[in-house]
Amino acid sequence: MAAAVLAASQASAADVGACLITKTDINPFFVKMKEGASAKADELGIDLSTYAGKVDGDHETQVQAIETCIASGAKGILLTASDTKAIVPVVKKARDAGLLVIALDTPLDPIDAADATFATDNFKAGELIGQWAAATLGDGAKDAKIGFLDLTPSQPTVDVLRDQGFMTGFGIDTKDVNRIGDEDDPRIAGHDVTNGNEEGGRKAMENLLQREPGINVVYTINEPAAAGAYEALKSFGKEGDVLIVSVDGGCPGVQNVKEGVIGATSQQYPLLMASLGIEAIKAFAESGKVPEPTPGLNFFNTGVTLITDKPVEGVDSIGSAEGLEKCWG
């Protein structure tokens, strides 16, 4: 596979180098992350190079990027890993060479394979929309029929955390919390995968509706999948009687909350993740200080906020207007 490795323009003749390695350049989330990192690097006089895989799951390109980065004499790496297990040996090589490696957004497997992890609490993100959906349905929550639109068959960590977080928030027994699909709650109408895009979201929603026409709650892995699901519901004439919840907080998604397409979404902050990461590399270069995780968690939580225009008792949220001010992409 031809690798789409894009090296950023050299910011300045600074002696502290850093690398940002993202999964793809196609996902607005990572595009935003790159913007945040570049802006902060310019501000602090850090020399930033950026690399990305060609598609989600492009592990090879990431390995090459880390090797290139070690060779370039950089002080630190910010990494959103495509393959959280397979990347570990090359990450170890980087750490042995004296680089600070920070996982952004996606924890490595095991999580302590990186020096630090700056991420959204994805379980919490799922939990918030689960709580909101259950409270919104009220008494109806016990006979809800829920469709789950997940990411990929390989169940990456982010996929599992959001899905199982939603179940926990909604009051469904998750059985093994590290696995999607081992639950036996009769309210689960089914799971399908979307690849996190509109086309996949639409097809998955169509398939679930064919299996269970009575679905009235739809959990989605991200907002593009939610937009696709909504199109399918429209074509079945059901868009009015189904609650869609999602995770991301990108601008198009928050706009969809405002327009009633999505009931609620959990917003995350990729810009913050990246800029904190750059600051951490600078601090490490100057004093050798490694960032500390958030108390009670094994990573540094960059925050998550529920966005909805129909707030419920007991779940903190902000409205779509405020969400649009904080959205990314």
Added chain:
Amino acid sequence: MSDLSGPSSGKHDFESALADSDTSIAAFESHQKSFFDRLQHFLHGNPTMVPVIVLAGSVIAFGFIAGENFFSAFNLSLIMQQVSIIGILAAAQSLVILTAGIDLSVGAIMVLMSVVIGNLAVKLGVPAPFAILVGFAGGAAAGYLNGTFVTRVRLPPFIVTLGTWNIFFALTLWLSGAQSIRSQDIDATAPLLKFFGDSFRVGGAQFTYGSILMVVIFAVLWYLLNRTPWGRHVYAVGDDKEAAELSGIRTDRVLLSVYALAGLVCGIAAWAAIGRVGSVSPQSFQEANLQSITAVVIGGISLFGGRGSIVGPLVGALIVGVFNSGLRLAGVDVLWQVFAIGWLTIIAVALDQWIRKLSS
């Protein structure tokens, strides 16, 4: 010869030795008449029947396995909707594969052109019909570019389209900023972009104009390939380029026209894709090129060129859709669906080979 016949028997003496031998005339007929041989013979004469039989068989099988959910007019028409975009791309792919080439860039051309159409109509306010025509023209130009590298620079199609796949993909990112154009924004500015997502009902079935478009595109291509001199030339070039050249066919021109037409079909698919997905999504259809090749292969078109009916890939795309829908409705995990499609591809081609062993 009769006036030279021998005096008594009408047979020469030396012929009498042949009296007990087989007197039938040389014929291309199966001698053993087992059921399988007859089946093989029938299928050899009607190669398109293999995927059709597989399709019918899988529909019936899943009808039993998944029941009413699967075997309803609505679901069967839904499968047509779901495969319409890959089906149209498979039509484009077939043209190239018939010439013994391969086009890895079909999906990338389509996504790029849907972004072009969306940007022009929604972001820049260009009238929708004009934006769509630009998308068609852009698709044809992208195909022409592939064809130019294949014919003028003499590079293998695999290499050329592997390269242009990346090029078009990068352009897509650049033009879209990796951001979708939302469904509601399209509705507000250029609803025509979503025309092929509109549907009409016939009894319980719901057909989108996109699935009708797929059938129409296949019908038009079938006509071009089977009823025009150009079509004959395409098959001839695919079968044996040198021989075609010697018989006076301008092979390079034929190849160029094939790639350009394939690109044009991808441009049309771009318009249909906006209707199917509902938004302009640069992230959708990342595996469309391989899915289109899968449909072509399952549809019985030879990757060596020059052989197979354009109708096959339409059936091939439907077979994949039927398997996906049927397995899903039967509650099979997604990873086993992927597994099944993999085997299906190999078995379809093995079946095809077995049928053609007849000639040996």
